[in-house]
Amino acid sequence: MRQVAHVIRKTNVEKERIQGLKFELDYQLASLFDAMTNKDEKEMEESKKRLNEIYQLLEELNALG
Secondary structure: OHHHHHHHHHHHHHHHHHHHHHHHHHHHHHHHHHHHHOOOHHHHHHHHHHHHHHHHHHHHOOOOO
16 A cells, blocks of 8 residues: 555656646746847847756656657
């Protein structure tokens, strides 16, 4: 029974992490849009870098698709 509870807890934590990453993805896309609108090269590069990191994390968690 403990193993089942552990698996369920692990699954819930993973789902929460994926959801948090998706929220951050939306935030970073909005930040990138603002940076592009303001022609802020530094902010654009930072947003693109973080978007790439988020993409990699979501890919590792098989959350894309």
